[in-house]
Amino acid sequence: MADLKYLQLIRWLTNNGPVQTFPSHVISELAETKLAYFENISQLHNLAGFGIRIESITRMMQHVGDIALVNLYGTMDVSSEEMELANAKIKAEMAKVRAQRNYSHLGNSNAIETSATHIDLLARERKEIENGLTAVMEAIITAGWTAFEVLASDLWEAAINANPRHLADLRGNGKRINKMLGGAKTSDVDTGSFGNDGPSKAVQLGDIHRVTQGSFDLDNKWGTLLKHSFKFSTLTGIREAYSKAFDRNSSAIDDCLANKSLNSLSLVRNLLVHKSGIADVDYIDKQPDAPNAPALYFGIRIPIDGELVESLVAPPLECGNRLLAAVNDWLITARRDDEKGVA
Numbered sequence: 092m093a094d095l096k097y098l099q100l101i102r103w104l105t106n107n108g109p110v111q112t113f114p115s116h117v118i119s120e121l122a123e124t125k126l127a128y129f130e131n132i133s134q135l136h137n138l139a140g141f142g143i144r145i146e147s148i149t150r151m152m153q154h155v156g157d158i159a160l161v162n163l164y165g166t167m168d169v170s171s172e173e174m175e176l177a178n179a180k181i182k183a184e185m186a187k188v189r190a191q192r193n194y195s196h197l198g199n200s201n202a203i204e205t206s207a208t209h210i211d212l213l214a215r216e217r218k219e220i221e222n223g224l225t226a227v228m229e230a231i232i233t234a235g236w237t238a239f240e241v242l243a244s245d246l247w248e249a250a251i252n253a254n255p256r257h258l259a260d261l262r263g264n265g266k267r268i269n270k271m272l273g274g275a276k277t278s279d280v281d282t283g284s285f286g287n288d289g290p291s292k293a294v295q296l297g298d299i300h301r302v303t304q305g306s307f308d309l310d311n312k313w314g315t316l317l318k319h320s321f322k323f324s325t326l327t328g329i330r331e332a333y334s335k336a337f338d339r340n341s342s343a344i345d346d347c348l349a350n351k352s353l354n355s356l357s358l359v360r361n362l363l364v365h366k367s368g369i370a371d372v373d374y375i376d377k378q379p380d381a382p383n384a385p386a387l388y389f390g391i392r393i394p395i396d397g398e399l400v401e402s403l404v405a406p407p408l409e410c411g412n413r414l415l416a417a418v419n420d421w422l423i424t425a426r427r428d429d430e431k432g433v434a
Contacts, residue, residue, distance in 0.1 A: 101207040128238065128241070132238055138230055143207060235404035240323060243333075243411075247323070250336070261317065341421070343413070352382075371389065
């Protein structure tokens with residue numbers, strides 16, 4: 092059976108992975124977006140580390156149980172009937188041993204690596220373990236894309252709510268960021284909801300009523316109102332939305348969103364979710380523009396392991412960190428310019 096390289100994935104995450112470059116401070120208008128992104132990244136840690144915790148706790152319980160049996164009976168060779176009769180005593184003795192030895196569930200980095208190595212070995216020996224671990228890794232890929240997608244959507248909305256004067260008229264060229272990719276094919280159909288001439292979906296009175304809950308006061312609501320005119324569930328839609336809103340001094344934002352690692356994560360995520368991970372014509376056609384997505388023949392299922400998961404998920408989450416910082420800096424600069432009367 093395949094080596095799923097779970098240890099490599101755990102090393103990335105336990106070395107703080109995507110939180111290493113997480114922005115330390117943002118303006119108050121972006122605080123909720125920052126917190127949600129951090130929580131979504133934390134869920135990736137929890138998902139990846141769940142197996143480690145189970146293995147570590149099980150190993151600790153076995154070790155403590157063995158000591159408890161020796162302390163009580165002088166041997167570990169105890170019948171199941173004796174175990175049942177003395178169950179309460181054994182549990183009490185296990186609690187005492189844990190307290191005396193100050194066991195933790197995860198322990199130090201060596202203990203974590205030991206647990207990950209054990210899980211890798213189990214996955215090579217038992218098909219059901221391999222399938223379960225593969226499912227966890229696929230979930231990390233899909234959750235990684237979701238974390239970035241939600242950040243991009245919420246951040247855009249919060250930014251326009253914070254500075255509608257400079258952003259809400261959406262006067263930028265909607266194809267600007269996509270042009271930076273040199274005609275690269277993304278994993279979604281390149282038909283955004285906006286063209287260069289403005290929104291194809293005009294804002295209706297009912298939209299304003301819904302967003303303002305009938306008050307028709309759009310103060311701090313422009314981003315919320317305009318958000319539904321873009322398709323943030325696609326990479327093309329995300330790039331178009333930022334191209335339209337941030338029409339000047341946007342190089343740092345553009346660089347984040349033009350990163351082809353986003354193409355890779357989106358492409359593989361879509362393959363897993365929509366095609367059960369089996370390469371089709373669309374995947375093969377777009378893979379050359381997705382450098383971290385593996386090249387596959389038609390009908391072949393994508394092989395998932397910890398190395399691939401890290402290469403797919405780590406760069407986009409880093410892009411998310413940089414995007415959050417870039418939008419925060421843009422808003423701070425725009426606010427200062429307004430205070431100075433700079434046009």
